[in-house]
Amino acid sequence: MNRLDYHSPMVRQAVETPTMLAPIMEASFTDEALRAALPADPSSIKQVILSGCGDSFASGAATYPAFAQLCQLPAQGISALYCGRYTTPAELDGALVVLNSISGGPSRVIESARHAKAHGAFTVAFTSNPDSPLARECDSILQLKELPDTTGTPKVIAYTASCVGLFYLAAKLAETQKKIDGAEYQAVRDALYRYGTSDFAAVADAIDETVFGYMETWSKFDRYAMLGDGGDYGAALFAGFKFPESVGRMAHWDDTENFNHVGYFHRELDKIGTAMAVSADSPTLQQAIRTARVLCEMGRIPVIATDAERELFPPEAVVCTMPRAPYPWMAAGFLHIPLTLLASYPHALEPDMLAPYRNKQHPWDNGDRLRKSHIEVL
Structure with missing residues (x-):
């Protein structure tokens, strides 16, 4: 099979990240837009909460270490x-609160x-709709601009852009609070742009080929487990969300410690x-490496x-190697991309597996359950 014949819209959002992400970053995360999203007195900020539902929740779980480390x-x-x-x-x-x-x-x-x-x-709406409730x-408001139209397919590029935007915001908050200087702030901006475009472009084809080459085995599974720690848990969380969303199959997510207990x-x-x-x-x-070894021993x-060296992991493991991230918090905002392909190809190979609500079947066509749910302020 030629993998290019199975590049569904969901697959393309992953493998074409560099070309899709560049205009979003350029339009959305200017220095002026980031500064306008922060309070007039940034020194008033003593703690950070990133929050959302579904994919947006996962983006906060993936990127909070950037705020902790930079700020x-x-x-x-x-x-x-x-x-x-x-x-x-006390928490608020x-x-x-983004x-x-x-x-x-x-x-x-x-x-x-x-x-x-x-x-x-101090609350920030991170959204593509500046006129939204x-x-x-x-x-x-920090507005996501230039998002491609992905109507009718699970979102991938919007999530990637959300992670990148939160990274940019963390760097700007750190600069305004004088935790990093202007030169370091610009270095972070440059590194983010480069990592999401040219750095990833250099490995995208190889990662796509690796995942597609494993599809004959992967397609036999009917449930999925995604593992990650710290910010990587956010990447695992998002990837796990894509399985019920794209093919209607059960997935769960965990950290490596709890996995080894349960x-x-x-x-x-x-x-x-x-x-x-x-x-x-x-x-x-090292815990993740040991977990990978145990998994392989179990078959x-x-x-x-x-983004670590391939040699660290068991030879039996299927490893998708991303470019080495220049900052310790950065890779977590991109590691979901190879894992997303695992959820993308099954429904490209078998379109009938598409989750029911994507075809607007009742009761999955009722978006009011999210938008008209009772609001109660405690």
């Missing part, structure tokens, strides 16, 4: 449900904005596809997305 502030990536209903006043006082939603319409993110503002947070609710005991290993996101600079790199061959 030297407590940072967390949490769901909008948790942000709006469970965060305490003096916080920068609410990520491409549409800006779901009730939970609007609720989170109201809850955060009521308890002293979320944008009207927040103190400022997931280790799974049965029917011939039915479980397992993948890992592993940053080269992860504090749990449960993992697919690994990493």
Whole structure:
């Protein structure tokens, strides 16, 4: 089979990241736009919360380490449900709360904005729709511009752009708080642009070929496990979301420690596809390597997305090697791309597997369950 014959819209969002991402970065994340998204007195920010639903939740889980490391502030990536209903006043006082939603319409993110503002947070609507309810609710807006039309297919490039935008915002906050100087801020900007365009372009074809070459085996699985630690957990989370979304099959996500306590005991290993996101600079790199070895010993061959050296992992493992990220927090915003291909090709190979709601079958055509859900500010 020629893999190019199976480049569905979802596959193309992954392999064509460099050409799709460049205009988004250039239009959306100018220095002026980033500064306008922050409060007039950036020194007032004492902690950071990144929040959203679904893919937008995963982007916060992948990128919060950038805020922690660059800004030297407590940072967390949490769901909008948790942000709006469970965060305490102490967590929100003096916080920068970034609410990520491409549409800006779901009730939970609007609720989170109201809850955060009521308890002293500065809120940012990170959205492609500046006229959305979320944008009207927040103190400022960071607009995602030049997103390609991906109607009717699971979103990949929008998620990648969200991760990159949050990285840019972390760098700008760090500069305005004088945690990094202007030269380092520009170095981060340049590195982000280069990594998402020319650096990834150099390996995109090889990664695509590696994943497609494993499809004969992968297509036999009917459930999936995605593993990652720290920011890499966000990449695993997003990749896991794509399986029910694209082919209607069950997936779960975990960190390597909990997997070794619980997931280790799974049965029917011939039915479980397992993948890992592993940053080269992860504090749990050695734990991830040991987990990969255990998986191979069990006959449960993992697919690994990493910017570490291929030789670190078992020879049996299927390894998709990304360019080495220039900052320890950066790879987590891109490691989802190889893992997303694992969810993209099955529905390209078997279009009948497309998840029901993509065909607007009842009850999956009812978006009101998200946009008209009751809002309650606690």
